Each structure stands twice: as structure tokens, then as C-alpha cells.
Amino acid sequence: MxxxxxxxxxxxxxxxxxxxxxxxxxxxxxxxxxxxxxxxxxxxxxxxxxxxxxxxxxxxxxxxxxxxxxxxxxxxxxxxxxxxxxxxxxxxxxxxxxxxxxxxxxxxxxxxxxxxxxxxxxxxxxxxxxxxxxxxxxxxxxxxxxxxxxxxxxxxxxxxxxxSEGGTTADVPPAPGPAEVEQEQVDAVAKVLASGERPALLLGGNALSADGIRTAARIAAAVGGEVLAERSPARIERGPDVPPLRSLPYFPEDVLGSLDGFSHLVLVGTTEPVAFFGYEGMPSVLVPDGTQLHTLADPGQDAAAALDALAEATGSADARPPAPQRPEVRAPQGDLTSSAIAAAIVLTQPEGAIVVNEGVSSSGAYPGLAAAAPRHTEITLTGGAIGMGIPAATGAAVACPDRHVIDFQADGSALYTVQGLWTQARQRLDVTTVICSNSRYRILEAELSRAGVDRPGPAAAGMTALGDPAPDWTALAAGFGVPAVRATTGEQLLDALRQASLEPGPHLVEAVI
Amino acid sequence: MxxxxxxxxxxxxxxxxxxxxxxxxxxxxxxxxxxxxxxxxxxxxxxxxxxxxxxxxxxxxxxxxxxxxxxxxxxxxxxxxxxxxxxxxxxxxxxxxxxxxxxxxxxxxxxxxxxxxxxxxxxxxxxxxxxxxxxxxxxxxxxxxxxxxxxxxxxxxxxxxxxSEGGTTADVPPAPGPAEVEQEQVDAVAKVLASGERPALLLGGNALSADGIRTAARIAAAVGGEVLAERSPARIERGPDVPPLRSLPYFPEDVLGSLDGFSHLVLVGTTEPVAFFGYEGMPSVLVPDGTQLHTLADPGQDAAAALDALAEATGSADARPPAPQRPEVRAPQGDLTSSAIAAAIVLTQPEGAIVVNEGVSSSGAYPGLAAAAPRHTEITLTGGAIGMGIPAATGAAVACPDRHVIDFQADGSALYTVQGLWTQARQRLDVTTVICSNSRYRILEAELSRAGVDRPGPAAAGMTALGDPAPDWTALAAGFGVPAVRATTGEQLLDALRQASLEPGPHLVEAVI
Incomplete structure (x- = not known):
């Protein structure tokens, strides 16, 4: 060998x-x-x-x-x-x-x-x-x-x-699982939650499984707190049988706003919230003054098991969270906006879909609407290195051939790894790529505007816009063997997404904003 | 500021x-x-x-x-x-x-x-x-x-x-040039060349300028040696007024063959030739037994100036190299092969073109034919990291707006950085990309065959072929705003290349092998 x-x-x-x-x-x-x-x-x-x-x-x-x-x-x-x-x-x-x-x-x-x-x-x-x-x-x-x-x-x-000859099949020890959280740690957090002061549980890692979210919601109901999701989770479950929860937003002032009014912030499989970028006059660590930070589980630890132990320690195993209010999502009509695209994805996704979210500036509305969608898994851009969506959707589809994969995809980011469409075609993967086509790095325009530049000069405009020429997404998809259509209205987008979810194999829908 | x-x-x-x-x-x-x-x-x-x-x-x-x-x-x-x-x-x-x-x-x-x-x-x-x-x-x-x-x-x-405020414009000292070669070094090499034993001068760096090649050719004529070019030069000048020279080939046995019969190998702005990859039973360093190695100039040194000094030291300033035999290149007809593509590029390039060579397995014939082309500069894949051609052609065209750029481009490599076509379109660059479209990583098939695998199994075939589906190059180019045509015969390819060199702006020609 x-x-x-x-x-x-x-x-x-x-x-x-x-x-x-x-x-x-x-x-x-x-x-x-x-x-x-x-x-x-x-x-x-x-x-x-x-x-x-x-x-x-x-x-x-x-x-x-x-x-x-x-x-x-x-x-x-x-x-x-x-x-x-x-x-x-x-x-x-x-x-x-x-x-x-x-x-x-x-x-x-x-x-x-x-x-x-x-x-x-x-x-x-x-x-x-x-x-x-x-x-x-x-x-x-x-x-x-x-x-x-x-x-x-x-x-x-x-x-x-x-x-060279001489190869051998090595012994394979059992797969190590995530490290367990000590009971001491659980008891310390339980004591904090018993104080009666309003806590937030911030979930990440495997705490964002359906069971993890349910357990966290019971604890929050028992102690009078709220459950939040970290900003960009590796993986989060959503659906009618999963309590909906707010996600931390992108800009630091919005994160601080989300956490306002909590006396305690309990980290469950995540780290303390920090700003995505440093801005003059804003802090790096986004925990409001007067909010105490506690760690139930580090990102490397078994956060879901820690939640089970915390439910027991707080006596909330049988607590019933109030029936959540789910958003009403209306069918988008007329010209497309980024929230219209999010709504269209929520309204057309089949049961058990996987939504890969690399919408960047276009997908901000999704977490707020997703609780109205059928049961699904969302996976997101954890490290901010753009060009993750098409590849990750490809890999998710290889892993789960029985689930429909929807890639909610910013155009600038998609262009980094557009080659991945070819692998979807070759492997006949059931992926629908929804390109939010605004022909610009919209997030950079937003950042320039935060810095007080509302009318960028020609150099800045040239480095944030993707027009002249605007990439032709239907041609690019065809070049890689993926059938594609262009939608400019809500009605067309809903049609295109429904059609794509019914036909096997990859599809691309260019949603023109 | x-x-x-x-x-x-x-x-x-x-x-x-x-x-x-x-x-x-x-x-x-x-x-x-x-x-x-x-x-x-x-x-x-x-x-x-x-x-x-x-x-x-x-x-x-x-x-x-x-x-x-x-x-x-x-x-x-x-x-x-x-x-x-x-x-x-x-x-x-x-x-x-x-x-x-x-x-x-x-x-x-x-x-x-x-x-x-x-x-x-x-x-x-x-x-x-x-x-x-x-x-x-x-x-x-x-x-x-x-x-x-x-x-x-x-x-x-x-x-x-x-x-932050407080920026300043710093003083800029003169640009350092490449290090000069010591006269001692020149004299030592001159002494070797005076031995009467047959030497080869292996050129790299700025020794491959038109003047460098001419000077080297005079020295070789005076001492009875030959001038060779390193395998993948950063930049080499060719044309009717530049003595043609052989380039070192890719596979180690071919390199050893090229160097056979020389008593001395003098490195001029390059390093000793080594195998691109290690193969069982083949050496790493490709200098034949009995050939002595000498260094006139390291890659970081001013090799062109060292050649001038060597010409003086060897008394060959006025030597006249024999009129070189230039290859006869016939217009390709019928089905395309990789050497037909090389011939078509040689026959249609305008005076003063820049040829970017990332043809990989398809461009082997080019250096042998290029001496028949009008004066031009060739730039090549120096480090073997594929995906250099489209970007380098883009940069070369920005640097030299008055020169026509031809990117002699393997398809598998082009797919790495195909996004560069968009920059060519946006900047209206005068670049013609010639895709050698064989829908495979041909070089890898060749490597498998060297390893004795002539009929790869399904896994190996799947990782070396680019078909199923074959990328549609005219669609990809259109998606990035570059007009494109497909050529399947020599006649069509010649037409397409002539047309592209006459019309301003970028073009892509898919040459189907």
C-alpha cells in the first residue's frame, strides 16, 4: 500500500x-x-x-x-x-x-x-x-x-x-466532542439568573440548534429574560417549532441598542460582542455600561449541554415560553428592494431548506422575517471574508442532497467565487442562487457615508461601484452551465423562486434592485 | 493632512x-x-x-x-x-x-x-x-x-x-537600482570563456532585454558558445532585431538534454536550473555531469550591465553572431492544435505586441516559433501559481496603452481569475485573450501518464477534466462585458485574431482544441 x-x-x-x-x-x-x-x-x-x-x-x-x-x-x-x-x-x-x-x-x-x-x-x-x-x-x-x-x-x-510503498491504515480513536462545561460554571450562572435582574442569553455554536434555542427560551421565560443570537452564526435553526429570537445587528450603536436594559449578558457558546470594525468614538466591546458579562460556555465548549444543565439548575425544564409573535410577511410587488428579496425567500422556501446568507447589505431584513418561514437552517458569513456564499451552498448541498439550498447572495461577494456555480452544475446540486444585484459594494457606500462622505469623488465611486459594465448574471451562470433568469419585480421573483424550487438541479435568479 | x-x-x-x-x-x-x-x-x-x-x-x-x-x-x-x-x-x-x-x-x-x-x-x-x-x-x-x-x-x-490628521509627505530618496556585479566576478567568468571549452550562457532577469540578448549573442559568437533563456522569464524581448535563443523546457530530462554537450554553464541573472517538480529517479538540479556551473550575475544583480562588462573583458564587443535561422511559420488550417494556436498568434500579432504566456500545456510550441513574429515582449508564468494570465495582461495593458496585449491562455488557469475580464472591459484595455480550450487540466493528465497512469479511474478523471459541463467561454466573456468569438479551425482563429487586433478594447477568442 x-x-x-x-x-x-x-x-x-x-x-x-x-x-x-x-x-x-x-x-x-x-x-x-x-x-x-x-x-x-x-x-x-x-x-x-x-x-x-x-x-x-x-x-x-x-x-x-x-x-x-x-x-x-x-x-x-x-x-x-x-x-x-x-x-x-x-x-x-x-x-x-x-x-x-x-x-x-x-x-x-x-x-x-x-x-x-x-x-x-x-x-x-x-x-x-x-x-x-x-x-x-x-x-x-x-x-x-x-x-x-x-x-x-x-x-x-x-x-x-x-x-512510496509502506503506507498503513492507522487506528482511529473516537472523535473528540466539544469540551463539557463544569457544573460550577452552570451553578454560578444559575445564581445570577436567580437575582431577578433582567438577563439576556446570547447564543452561538450548538446552542443555536432547535433544542438549544427551545431550552434557552424556557430558561428565559422562567427567569424573565430574553434570548438573542450572535450576529453571524455558523448555523442557526428557524421555523414554526423553534422560538424566534432577535439577532445582534451589524453596526455598533445598533448592537448597544439591542442590549440596552439588560442587567446581565450570559454568553452561551459565543464570545463577548465586539464591533465588526473600529469607528472613531465607538467602543470595541459592545456591552452597555451597567450590563454584567457572564460566560456559561465558550465557543469551544458544548453549549447545548450547558443549556440543559442550566435549565435544570434554574428549575425551568417545564417553563412555557409565551407563544411568540411571528412576523406577517406580504408578497412583494413591483420594484425590488432588499427587504422584498428577503420576503420572497421567506415566502417561497420549501420545508427543510438550507438558507446560506451572504446577502451582506441586502440581507439585513432576513433574520427579522425568517420566523415566518417553514423549518429551515440558516448558515452565515462568520468571518467577514466575502466569497463564501456560492461555495458554502455547494458544500451544504453535497452534505444534504434531500434539502433545497437557497443562497441569498450579494453580487459583489458572489463575484469572488462565481466559479463555484460550475461545481453546482457538474454535481447537479439542488441550489438556487439569488443574486441581490445592485451593481455596487453597497456596504462600502454605507461606510463612506458613516465617515461623512455622501458624494464620493470619482476614485472612491470607481472603487465601490460594480457598473460600467454591470456584470450580466444570466450570461455568467450560463457560462458555468447553470440556468438563470432575471427578475425586476416582486411578482417575477416569486415566480422564479417557486419554479427553481420545483426543478431539480442548480438555478440562478438575478434579483435586480 | x-x-x-x-x-x-x-x-x-x-x-x-x-x-x-x-x-x-x-x-x-x-x-x-x-x-x-x-x-x-x-x-x-x-x-x-x-x-x-x-x-x-x-x-x-x-x-x-x-x-x-x-x-x-x-x-x-x-x-x-x-x-x-x-x-x-x-x-x-x-x-x-x-x-x-x-x-x-x-x-x-x-x-x-x-x-x-x-x-x-x-x-x-x-x-x-x-x-x-x-x-x-x-x-x-x-x-x-x-x-x-x-x-x-x-x-x-x-x-x-x-x-487621523498629522500626515506628512515624506522625503523620497533615489530609487535603488539592482546591485552591480564586481569586476572580479566578470574577470573570473571571462577566464572560463577563454578556455576554448564550449559554454552556454543562461539568461534571466534584465539580461533578457533586447540589448542584453544581443550582447550575450556577441559573446557567445566570440567564444564559441550558445545563449539560452531560463524556462519562465519574467520578461523576454523577441523580434527580427533580437537574436533568437532557445528556452529551457519544462520536463527535467528535456532540460538535461538541452544542456548536453556544454562544458560550462554561466548563470546571467538567473539561478541554476532545477526541476519544476521532483520525479522518482530524476535529479533536482538539472546540470549535466561534467558541466561546470559559474555565476556572472545573481537574479538580484544587474545582469545586463554584467554582460556589457563581460563583452569588454572577452573582447567580443564587435563580434558578429551568424545570421540566425528563423523558423518558417505556416498558416494553420483545419482542426486546431496547441501548436496551431501558437502559429496563429505568431502570424497575427501586430508590431510591438505584449504576449502574456500562460498557455501551460498549450504554449510549449510558442518559444520555438516566436522568432518569426514582429518585435514583441513575452511575459510568462514565473512561479507556477496558475491564474496569472488574465490579470497580468490587464496590468500590462494599463502600463502600455499603445501596445496590443495578447494573452495566450490555458483554460483551466484562466478560470482561476476569469473576473479580470471585467477590469479589461471597464478600463477599455486593448487585450485579446486567446483561450486554449481543451476542457481539461492537460498538464495533469501528462503528469499522470508520466506516473504510469494512462487510463485514469473515475476519481482521477473527474479531478483532471473540466467537462460536464464544459465552460462556455463566449458566455463568460459576455457576462463580464468582453465581446467573444469561438474558433474551431485555423482559418477561423486567424480571422478572429486579426479582427481583434484591429478593433480597440478587449476581446476573447475561444480556440477549441
């Missing part, structure tokens, strides 16, 4: 079922091994941003790590931005990066570079294979680290270790 | 005229400053691979550094692959990367990451601004380092330093 075969046989033992890939020459022994040791589905992306974003989306939905296969430092580098998002989402992706044969590394061949330096900022663990024999065990090390730390792990695999 | 304005005023002082950019919120003070302190043309790219590749292409052709403006770690990361190529080309690009306000950095906001760790592998110099006042001087430090080391330099600019 070759080293590459031992590595893949071990990966299969470890439960890996999908590898998103864009390999080159140094990875050819691994490419061959996927045929020699079948059991892992390989999915090609036309650039590595697609590969790593798809691995993130897959892993968030599948719950087991996807593997990526990337080509040396430059190939890895192209995937860093979406690994940054995966890191912020605490997604345990396992990257395998090919490297020159060990004896060829001193030659400093053209593609050589410092892979560790590139990998460290987005990986909880970085390591190298040391022989054909040990490559399987080294894959296990990467996998254990990824699952233990809930972070991407990166294994650099030398070509000669991969092509 | 704000810090950002001081930085830009200094950049203008330093001769910077173009900034390729994809900014975000942290860069908004710089975006505003381009209007407040006019003098630098800003060119937006829809992803950072376009931005850095264009900066590389511009700087190779303009001879003065382009600036880039990139958004935090993830934005920089998207540009690393093409900065890797710039590093291998010894291109002094100056990157300015926005960073969170200094007081906001401890908050570890979503987009925060270790920018230094990302930048170091592709930068000769990495630094940070330390205040609004010093930002101009820190830009000068970056610029001096870039020009001294002939490598990209990266300045990380904190948002508060950029938006």
Missing part, C-alpha cells in the same frame, strides 16, 4: 466521505489513490476558494469533517479566505496540502514557499507527514486536533511519502 | 502612478484620499487575485512599481498566489494592506488575523504604519526595500493612522 493509500484508507476509517479538491502535480499520488481506495467522493472546484468554502459548508451541515486537497502553498493560499470563515465558524475542516518530495525541497523549485506560515493563521493545527508509513497516523492527528479544537487542521503531505 | 493623504502624496513623489485595488471598510480613509490627493489612477479588480496579478504585469512592463490596496488578512490572502508569481519574477510591487484601528486590534474582530504570517512568504519586506505622521516615511521604506530586493513589499496600514 502506498503512503497516499494508507492516508485515504485512514480517512475513510475516520468517517471522511467527501474531499473537495483542486490538485496539482504534487498531489497526483493522492489523486490516483482515490481510485485505488474507494470510499471518498471527490468534488472538483475550479479555484481553491470554492474548495475550502464548500468544505466549510459541508462540514457545518454534515457534522463530520470534509477533507480538502490543495496544491502547495499557492493553492492553499487561494483557499485561505474561506478557511478564515471556517475558523470563525469553528468548523473542523481537514486540509491536505501537497508538498514537493522531501529530497526536492532544498532546490527551492518555482512553486516552493513557506506553507506553515500561510497555514498557521487559519489552522488550529499544522503538521507534516514524516514517512509513507506514518501518513495515516498523521492524518489522524490532524483529525483529532480539528475535532478537539473545532478549527481547521492542515496536514502537509510530501509527494514522496505519498507515492 | 490625514495619514492616508500623506501616504498617497509620498507615493506620488515616489513615482507611483497606478494602484490596483479591492478595498474594504478598513481602507476607506485611503479610498477617500485618492480623491483628495489626485495623481494615482485606481483600477478595481473583482477579486484580489486580479489585483495582485495586474500589479505584477504592470510593474514588469512599466518598470516603476504598482501599488496594491487590499483588505485585511483575507483580502491579502486572495492575492498571495499572484504575489508568489511576482516574487519569482522579482517584481517590486508595493502592497498596502488595511488593518483594524490599533485600539480595535485587541478585540479580535471577525476579520482579524495574522497578516504578517500571511505576507512573509511572498514579501521581501513586511512592516506596519506606526502613526499618521510616519505613514509616508513607512511607505518609502517599503518602496526602497521593494526596489533594492526586487521583491514585493507589504505595508500594513492601521485605519486610525490613515484617518
Amino acid at each position: 502506498k503512503g497516499a493509500e494508507g492516508l485515504l484508507a485512514t480517512a475513510i476509517e475516520a468517517g471522511v466521505r467527501v474531499c473537495f479538491a483542486n490538485p496539482g502535480t504534487t498531489e497526483m499520488p493522492l489523486v490516483e489513490a482515490f481510485d485505488a481506495v474507494p470510499g471518498i467522493r471527490t468534488v472538483l472546484g475550479l479555484s481553491e476558494g470554492v474548495v475550502t468554502g464548500a468544505a466549510d459548508g459541508y462540514t457545518r451541515m454534515a457534522g463530520v469533517p470534509a477533507m480538502t486537497l490543495l496544491h502547495l502553498g499557492p493553492g492553499f493560499a487561494n483557499g485561505i479566505a474561506n478557511l478564515h470563515n471556517a475558523r470563525r465558524a469553528r468548523t473542523p475542516v481537514i486540509n491536505v496540502v501537497g508538498e514537493h518530495a522531501t529530497w526536492h525541497q532544498p532546490a527551492d523549485a518555482p512553486l516552493a514557499s513557506d506553507i506553515e506560515s500561510l497555514a498557521a493563521p487559519v489552522s488550529g493545527w499544522v503538521g507534516r507527514t514524516t514517512s509513507a508509513r506514518s501518513a495515516g497516523a498523521e492524518f489522524v492527528e490532524a483529525r483529532q486536533a480539528a475535532l478537539r479544537d473545532r478549527l481547521p487542521a492542515t496536514l502537509i503531505a510530501a509527494a514522496d511519502h505519498m507515492w | 490625514k495619514g492616508a493623504e500623506g501616504l498617497l502624496a509620498t507615493a506620488i513623489e515616489a513615482g507611483v502612478r497606478v494602484c490596483f485595488a479591492n478595498p474594504g471598510t478598513t481602507e476607506m480613509p485611503l479610498v477617500e484620499a485618492f480623491d483628495a490627493v489626485p495623481g494615482i489612477r485606481t483600477v478595481l479588480g473583482l477579486s484580489e487575485g486580479v489585483v495582485t496579478g495586474a500589479a505584477d504585469g504592470y510593474t514588469r512592463m512599466a518598470g516603476v512599481p504598482a501599488m496594491t490596496l487590499l483588505h485585511l488578512g483575507p483580502g491579502f490572502a486572495n492575492g498571495i498566489a499572484n504575489l508568489h508569481n511576482a516574487r519569482r519574477a522579482r517584481t517590486p510591487v508595493i502592497n498596502v494592506v488595511g488593518e483594524h484601528a490599533t485600539w480595535h486590534q485587541p478585540a479580535d474582530a471577525p476579520l482579524a488575523s495574522d497578516i504578517e504570517s500571511l505576507a512573509a512568504p511572498v514579501s521581501g519586506w513586511v512592516g506596519r504604519t506606526t502613526s499618521a505622521r510616519s505613514a509616508g516615511a513607512e511607505f518609502v521604506e517599503a518602496r526602497q526595500a521593494a526596489l533594492r530586493d526586487r521583491l514585493p513589499a507589504t505595508l500594513i496600514a492601521a485605519a486610525d493612522h490613515m484617518w
